[in-house]
Amino acid sequence: MEPLVAPGPPLTPDQVARYSRHLLLPDVGTVGQRRLRAARVLVVGAGGLGSPVLLYLASAGVGTIGIVEFDEVDSSNLQRQIVHGEADVGRGKGASARDAIRRIDSSIEVRVHELRLAPRNAANIFRQYDLVVDGTDNFATRYLVNDAAAVAGVPYVFGSIHRFDGQVSVFWDAAPDGRGIDYRDLYPDPPPPGTVPSCAEAGVLGVLCGVVGSIMATEAVKLVTGVGDPLLGRLLIYDARAMAFRTVTVRRDPGRAPVTEVAEDYEVLCGLPTPPLTVDGDLEPEEVRELLAGDGPVALVDVRERVEWDIAHLEGATLVPVGGVLDGSATGDIPRDRPVVLYCKTGERSADALAVLRAAGVSDAHHLRGGLDAWIRDIDPSLPSY
Missing domain, CATH: 3.40.250.10 (Rhodanese-like domain)
Structure with missing residues (x-):
């Protein structure tokens, strides 16, 4: 696939030294590194998956990194959300992640969108970036990210984790050569409410986030630079207990209508109650x-x-x-x-x-x-x- 981002300005001597291990890779080289420096990548969520993604994108030299995050750091996050530390408990995750990125590379432009992603704002935020990386942990937001990315015309890297298992794929409704595919081709309908417990209910192996998040960051780098074959049309499945990877093919549903607007009530779609939950009793x-x-x-x-x-x-x-x-x-x-x-x-x-x-x-x-x-x-x- 063609590179997603055009090369930026020539590298400075300091940047040549810093990214020399990338420059020695024939498939990346100086041109690929200039693409990374010119790239604008948005990461949705600075939690378990967002943490390794943000750290590796920063280390790789992505020039502009956006973070959508409204939550605060809790002590229970530290088992897996490696972008945060004990001193960050009680702070906003976006600000904490921003500081961690700047400790790696102070020249990176970090944009913190301290808000809850919603139908009214998602597509407009996505249009500011070349690529979106989705590190969210619930189905309602995943469908929202998918539809907003389709409306904005940008690809996104999808990842999910559950206990000892992880999944990664790339979705891009407007992909060239008729390769367009999105999350609704993989999951046309959300699972019934209550059938898939959250990490807070089911638990998650902390290091699983590192494996899956690193693969997500790899896919982001590949898309930006045009290196290799992205996971577009394929779902990578990882089983940490068996230490096994496998891929399955994902094909476009010929009966699926194109996404033209972000107007759905995604919590209702996924059968989620609107907080606060109120029932008789x-x-x-x-x-x-x-x-x-x-x-x-x-x-x-x-x-x-x-x-x-x-x-x-x-x-x-x-x-x-x-x-x-x-x-x-x-x-x-x-x-x-x-x-x-x-x-x-x-x-x-x-x-x-x-x-x-x-x-x-x-x-x-x-x-x-x-x-x-x-x-x-x-x-x-x-x-x-x-």
Whole structure:
């Protein structure tokens, strides 16, 4: 594929010394390095995948790096988000990543877009760049990135991680030679809500982010310089436990309509509730505490997984993982002779379980709004958070 970016000005003597190992590669050389210096690359997310991508793009000499990030650094991020350190906890991730990039190369132009990517702003931001690298961790934003990139006419590198597994591909709806393909050709429809837990719920091997993020950065460098064969039309799948890679072919869906605007409600598309989650049966942490302190017995049911229970759980609770509630195999384990309060980490899984119990005739059932996170925040900060 032709290089994505035209060469910039000739390299200075200092730049020749700095990038000499690139210049010695016949496929890169001085012209390829000048393309990298002239490139404008946007990284969506400065988290687990964004961290190695940002560090390697900076080290590779990409001249302009944009960062879309609105979140703050939390101590739980440090296990995998290597662009941040202990001193950055509580800081904005965008500012923290910017400082890390400048420590590598102070000449790089770093643009921090400290905002939540949304249909109203995504395409306009993408048009400012030659290439987008998507390091997000939820389906709603992935579909948004895909559609915004299609409208802006720019390619993007996709990556995802889950526990021990990773995926990488390149999507470009307007690719030359009829090679156009996008995320909707791989995943026409999002998975049902609750079937794919987030990293906060399922966990992720920290070093997996480094492997997948490095591959994403490699694809970005290849696209900018025109080196090699990008993963356009192919999905790379990595299994860290087996230490195995494989690729599968992704073909354009002939029935898919071209994306012409970014106007969809992506959270609705993916079945996500609009925060704050509200369902019939919500109880705030203080209401749950009062109920537990009352005269009558209360069944407190933890619907998380065993590994989460082992980290922290509420005293007096019984563990009934949500899968057994949703498929009906564990509904018999839920008492019906007393009030039932369900809880999970954030309130989403317990809300799903509550709906099933209500449908099964358990009328005096409730759930802890905001989950264990809200309980720790409002009632008992001594419990460990994760």
